[in-house]
Amino acid sequence: MGRAAGTALPPTRMSLALGLVGLPNAGKSTLFNALTRGGATVASYPFTTIDPNLGHVPVPDPRLEALARVLRPERVVPATIRFIDIAGLVRGASKGEGLGNRFLAHIREVDAIVHVVRCFTAGDVAMVEGDLNPVRDAEIVETELAAADLESVARARAAAATRAKSGDAHAKEQVAALQRLEQGLATGTPARRLAVEEPAREIVRDLRLLTAKPVLYVANVGEGDLPAGGAHARALRALADRQGAGFVALAARLEAELGDLSEEDARAYLEAVGLREPGLPRLIQASYALLDLVSFFTVLSNEVRAWPAPRGTTAVEAAGKIHTDMQRGFVRAEVIGWEALVAQGSLQAAREHGAVRVEGRDYVVADGDVVTFRFAV
Numbered sequence: 001m002g003r004a005a006g007t008a009l010p011p012t013r014m015s016l017a018l019g020l021v022g023l024p025n026a027g028k029s030t031l032f033n034a035l036t037r038g039g040a041t042v043a044s045y046p047f048t049t050i051d052p053n054l055g056h057v058p059v060p061d062p063r064l065e066a067l068a069r070v071l072r073p074e075r076v077v078p079a080t081i082r083f084i085d086i087a088g089l090v091r092g093a094s095k096g097e098g099l100g101n102r103f104l105a106h107i108r109e110v111d112a113i114v115h116v117v118r119c120f121t122a123g124d125v126a127m128v129e130g131d132l133n134p135v136r137d138a139e140i141v142e143t144e145l146a147a148a149d150l151e152s153v154a155r156a157r158a159a160a161a162t163r164a165k166s167g168d169a170h171a172k173e174q175v176a177a178l179q180r181l182e183q184g185l186a187t188g189t190p191a192r193r194l195a196v197e198e199p200a201r202e203i204v205r206d207l208r209l210l211t212a213k214p215v216l217y218v219a220n221v222g223e224g225d226l227p228a229g230g231a232h233a234r235a236l237r238a239l240a241d242r243q244g245a246g247f248v249a250l251a252a253r254l255e256a257e258l259g260d261l262s263e264e265d266a267r268a269y270l271e272a273v274g275l276r277e278p279g280l281p282r283l284i285q286a287s288y289a290l291l292d293l294v295s296f297f298t299v300l301s302n303e304v305r306a307w308p309a310p311r312g313t314t315a316v317e318a319a320g321k322i323h324t325d326m327q328r329g330f331v332r333a334e335v336i337g338w339e340a341l342v343a344q345g346s347l348q349a350a351r352e353h354g355a356v357r358v359e360g361r362d363y364v365v366a367d368g369d370v371v372t373f374r375f376a377v
C-alpha cells in the first residue's frame, strides 16, 4: 500500500484504566467488587479479573443492544474498561505514611481517577478522621496528591537548574516555567487546571502528575439516604461542580448486593429504596466519558462488538486495535452510523442502498460508527 517496509507503526494501546482512590473505609473495594461482578451480568462478555485488584468491566451501551436486536449475532461483545482498586490513602501519604509511596505509584499508572468519598454513617465502620465530613475527606486526599506533585516538579526543576548551570539556555527557560507551575500547585490548584508553558511541557508530561488526571467523584451514600443521596452527597457535589469534575452518587453496598439477586428481586429491592435503576451503569458510563473514549462497532457474521477508542482515533489506528495485520495492510474503511444500520436492518441492505461510506486511513472515527475494515496481507 505504498508504505516502506519496516516503517514503525504506532503502538496499539492497552485499554485505559481508572483507579479507585480514597481514604480507607470509603468503600472502594465494595464498589470494585460490585463493578467486576455486576459487570458480568451486563452481557455475555467473559470478564477477566487479572488479579484481585484489577478488573475488566463491560460498558453497558444501548446502541450495541439496538444493533444486536436487529442483527441477531451469536455473540455481543461490549467495550471494556479497567478498574484498579487502590489501597486507601491517609493523611501524610506523600511523606510515606500508611502505604504512602506504593499507593501513589499505583495512581501514577492510571489514566483517570474515580475518587470514592464516604457519605454513609455506620457505627460499625471506623472513620479514619473521627467523624463524617466528605468535603474534608476529599480535600485530604487531594492535598496528598498535590504534595506529591509538588515534589515531582521540584525535583524536575532542580535537574533543569543543574543543566542551566552548565550553560544550557533552554534549560533556563524550563526552570522558569517549572517554577511557575510549582507556584500554582502550592496554592492548591490541581495540575489539570494549570497551563504548562511550552519549554516545560514535555518534562511535565513525563512526570504523569497525579492532579493532572481527570477526576470523577463518587459519593458513597447510605441506603437510607437514597434516592437523592442526602446532605453529605450534596456538599460533595458542590465541590465537584466547583472543580469542574464529574459526580455520581450511589450506595456501594447496595450495588454489590444487587449483583447477588435475580433480576426480579433486584427490581423489587431498587423499588423499595426508591431507585428507578441501579447506579453502576451510570458510573461506568461516566467513567468511560471521563477517559474521553468514543465507541465504534464492528459487525461480523456471528458477532457484534463495541471497541473503545480515544477521541480523535483515525481509521488506520482503529484497525490496529483489532489486529496489527489490519493496520499494516489497511486498504479502506466502510462506515455507517449505528442508527442508519439499525434502520437498514443489515449491512448488506445498507450497501445495496448506498448507505455505507468509504473512508481512507486518516478518517477520524466518530462515536457510534459501525466500521468494516478492508485490508490486504
Ligand SMILES: Nc1nc2c(ncn2[C@@H]2O[C@H](COP(=O)(O)OP(=O)(O)OP(=O)(O)O)[C@@H](O)[C@H]2O)c(=O)[nH]1
Pocket: 022, 023, 024, 025, 026, 027, 028, 029, 030, 031, 086, 087, 088, 089, 120, 121, 122, 125, 220, 221, 222, 223, 250, 251, 252, 253, 254
Ligand atoms: N452502610 C454502608 N457500608 C458500606 C458501604 N460501602 C462500604 N461499606 C462498608 O465500609 C467498610 C469498608 O469498605 P471497603 O470497601 O473495604 O473500603 P475501602 O475503601 O476499600 O477501604 P481500604 O481498602 O481500607 O482503603 C466495609 O465494612 C463495608 O461493608 C455503603 O454503601 N453503606
Ligand SMILES: [Mg+2]
Pocket: 028, 029, 030, 085, 086, 087, 088
Ligand atoms: Mg479496599
